[in-house]
Amino acid sequence: MRIYNSYTNALETFIPHHQNQVSIYVCGPTVYNYIHIGNARPVIFFDVVRRYFESKGYTVRFASNFTDVDDKIIAKAKEEGVSETAVSNRYIEAFLADLERLGCKTDYWKPRVTECMPSIIAFIADLVEKEFAYVVDGDVFFRVSRIESYGKLSNRKIDELLSGARIDVNEKKESPLDFVLWKRTGEGVRWESPFSVGRPGWHTECVTMIDNLFGEEIDIHGGGMDLLFPHHENEIAQSIACHQHRLARYWMHNGWMNIDGEKMSKSLGNFVLVKDLKVDPKGFRMFLLATHYRGPINYSEEGLEGYHKEWQRLEKSVSALHRALDLQSALDPTALPVLPEIQTALADFDEAMENDFNTANALTALNQLWKIVNQFARQKSDLSGMNQALNAMNRMLSVLGLEVRQTPLTLDEKDLFSRWEAARKNKDFAAADSLRQQLTERNLL
């Protein structure tokens, strides 16, 4: 397995810290709004990463947080006259509903900032104690100058950052690069701390959550490319300061979703919400996976529509094969794929995934197999080959999170099929057409 590590800017062989185990942490959403389809990119991609590792027999420990303390949440709560908790709960629920819709697994660790406050405060206190942070007037800042390797992840030099025209000038900071760990406040949701009554800044939560959940440097830390700087850079700085390790062995960052050639973002207002998608979410999932995760994706309705159709055809093909086997009572989920062309497709699939999760090429392998599935579904005679093709296809689909629902036919449905078959044989086309109509109405053709 080779993974492009953003920390070293190179493809590296993936070696997990513990054999046959992978620990993954992905920066999750700030829950003040519904997620848009650009936000869905890391969600879907890392779900596939997880699924691939699991399919290879790894035990995957997967965590992704909810940022439920944030200025935007406070603003929203104020605007609506409700509590911050009411706002964040609503959007956490919506987020999980979107995950389901998108075919993502939801059984992973979902720490919330509000539930980690004691450890966040303790962590900041520790940084202050070790003089990696300083308190000014109830605010706490991280002293970036103490971290020699600061800028390594995002390829930035300290003096370049210092000369950057857009860095906020804050009188209290020793250096403009220092970032807020704790903010004293009299407004909104807030906690008691040794520094002041206030709330945490946004770079500390992931570090303490990772420490709480995993207790050590994790294997993979993921998120969107826009988190590279300053968020992940700051996480690393804190981790080095407190734990003397860089938080994660491999850093993975996904590219943007563009719309009309521009980055889709909440601040630009040019987004499409997941819940408003007009196509089958699985089609959207294919659309996303058709591009390598580090490249940009340009959103267009036409492009999406294409994958929507492709997904529907795929669904049809797979269920047709399943049905053909079911009608002959010959389903065998244990049949191992031994036919060379099926093995080739499976090998190509794995090779693509092993190469920095090249899902675009994995889909090409899926296309190879798809053709084979169609051939078998049409011939309906080689039961062994049919089962092999179906099982191989299901393996790929489950890795990509594109499972096709395959429900066994009822006796009634089987009867319809045999009557249709008989009518066609007897050239009773009126009856055949009517039976075909019924099958179509039941979505069985």
Add this chain to the structure above:
RNA sequence: GGACCCAUAGCCAAGUGGCAAGGCAAGGGACUGCAACUCCCUGACCGUUGGUUCAAAUCCGACUGGGUCCUCCA
């Protein structure tokens, strides 16, 4: 102002030194009682321009066009 990324067929998109994957769309053929589904066949001087090399889409330089980061963003 500083740092950086991208440019491959009508569209989407792999490939990152050794004769340019795949999909969609389009055209032709096959299968079918008629359909649908499906199967087979057909497509590229890799943005422009210099250079390095036996060999470049792939490396280096310039240019053009698009985009990103340096501030919240996945």
